[in-house]
Amino acid sequence: MEVTRTGADVLFVLLGAIMVLAMHAGFAFLEVGTVRKKNQVNALVKILTDFAVSTLVYFFVGYGVAYGISFLHPAAELVGKGENAAFAANGYDLVKFFFLATFAAAIPAIISGGIAERAKFWPQLIATSILVGLVYPLTEGMVWGTRLGFQELVTEWFGVPFHDFAGSVVVHALGGWIALGAVLMLGARRGRYRKDGRVVAIPPSNIPFLALGSWVLCVGWFGFNVMSAQTIDGISGLVAINSLLAMVGGILTSLLVGRNDPGFVHNGALAGLVAVCAGSDVMHPVGALITGGVAGALFVWAFEMCQDKWKVDDVLGVWALHGLCGTLGGLACGIFGLEALGGMGGVHFGAQLTGTLTGISIGAVAGLSVYGSLRAVMGIRLSDEDEFMGADLAIHQITAYPEEATTVHDDGQALAARAAARGASAA
Template sequence: MTHAAASLPGANVFFLLMGAILVLAMHAGFAFLELGTVRRRSQVNALVKILSDFGISTIVYFFIGFHIAYGISFFGNVASLTDHGHGFEMVRFFFLLTFAAAVPAIISGGIAERARFVPQLLATAFLVGLVYPLYEGIVWNGNFGIQAWFSQVFGAPFHDFAGSVVVHAMGGWMALVAVWLLGPRRGRYGKDGSIHPMPPSNIPFLALGSWILIIGWFGFNVMSAQRLEAVQGLVALNSLMALVGGMLTALALGRGDPGFAHNGALAGLVAICAGSDVVQPIGALVIGGIAGAIFVYLFTLVQHRLRLDDVLGVWPLHGVCGVWGGIAVGIFGLRVLGGAGGVSFGAQCAGTLLGVLIALLGSAIVYGAIRRFIGIRLDPEAEFMGPDLAIHHVGAYPEADIERA
């Protein structure tokens, strides 16, 4: 991901602004995907969480995170802020903020229906303000000389064009820690080993969320070039091929299950982010297809064998498919497989592993401290009532609640 302003600064500002708006729209996709997957008594909470997390992310990324990642702050007067490039860095902040805010949106789906509201916002502040930008700066700004070291040791730096690891794997592995510390929803698993189904409340909303994410993803990937002259049609085609590969594979392996089909498309898109600018379109189709299979297999494994109540399957979808996307660059990006070259399998493995370790350690510290000193789970009565009424004092269908009362 490049950040140098081009010779046509006004055009680049407008271009990147359109990308920021597309990725901002993806947060509506996160909201409706969660809304459609959780039970009816948690739908309002899903909507409010995503919006509130975005607000907190904006504040901490503006004052802390963007400076940690790129060494840039916005404390000067207006003349100094707009002196060069029509305020390119300001719109670049907006664009990269939408990436950063995707991390708590991902986590939200894993911990749905039983997390306390304010402690989760506090976790968002620390993760987006401190943990995420630490790794973001390493990968996309060359901080601490780690990318230079990768180049020296492996012959190429770690390549993550649009965030398979920087955004998605980070969010997914952070969510894994939070899900484990929270424990399952009440009644999800019986003491006798039984598993009690908690089916999605609204498949149309789930599908709507997936479609909004799919559309916004082309801004996420294509506009990660950040300059008009750097845009590649290859990125758009690879994104398309990967989403279709993920969707068709998940559709087949999931035997027509709509949840697998719609999330399979997202799995393919997660996996192609890192290498969308260097892999051949057939390679993108394979990457997406493998990601779809990963999601179907691991979602079932996590829910039924590991008994981790990851409500939306965000660890398989974002965490593991993001890891696969990072590693896949070192395979399908090679010239021998039709890729653009300039990548290294060793660097891709090392860079991906570093991201996973930072995500796990950072999430363990943040959520571990919050659980110990504040508490992160709703009390049994509030959880039984549902977070909509317990936290927000209104349900998604208030007329029906009144009639039942």
């Protein structure tokens, strides 16, 4: 029976890992639909290579930092066979790594949207290595493991540990606050703000791609949240319904506050899902709906304030979406998770405040220090010429629509030839 249970758990976690893996396609298309055409290829390649680097670094370094586990053992031991019984049967620990690696890779995917259209390629991969190898695993290990005795200390203070079921703080707030530091180190895109303070509008290049990215993320998010239980026995329909209601709450409030803007509406769904991650297993569904609704409105307000008032050129609004809505989620868990408000209990607002502030502090410091150091050592921003030309041609030597570029080039040559012919005949 134990073997059967472990095998079922392996399949359960594996399916969750595949669903979260698919979310990275959502990150990619959300960015592709938001950036200008001349930067779409860069968005696709950046998300994919960040995922590859994240997986390798997390396998060899990060997972050990978080949980003290190394996979440098014979394959038989990794699947629970042989004399060493340190690993579970059927490779459960391996698929658990796969699942958590997709979470770790979300950190650079989040950052990518904030620094789009003007960041150098290779320095970003170096930043990814540092963040996924050290910064994220340390935070992960503090909250979901035993690192630094953080949870013991919180429990000693408040009687319960900091609760973050699916990563409102560990993944989203951390990634969003790191992204804010990166955006501040990079500065705004060229031409985004006039000298007199006026904002130059740069609308999304492709609303259908933006919407596709949002939908892919929404679907995958149910694997992100529900399968964070990591065992069949731990699965709860409460997580699914809370995720659903938070999502629709975010959609409707962003629709109203954002005045029917399609970009806000599709990001509003994500805002609700970010905010419900922490308490999706303990909140009452009505509490999840309220949390998602507040998150949708918060995203719209914060995005507009960043872009128009504070002149912080966060292209996809990742600080507003992940940083602030993740912060909201960490705190909301300590409110709507209380038994007095219909929740499951086992949470304390003081513990949630402590854990949330710790997470965003680590993120803010890491973002400023990592990207500030890289800026000083090698530079992190494209040259003015490359930024004007676009990251697609500057970095990858191809555009998202090469046939159009060829047509324009050929048409230009034809026009020049006709002009030269007219000049010759006139002479």
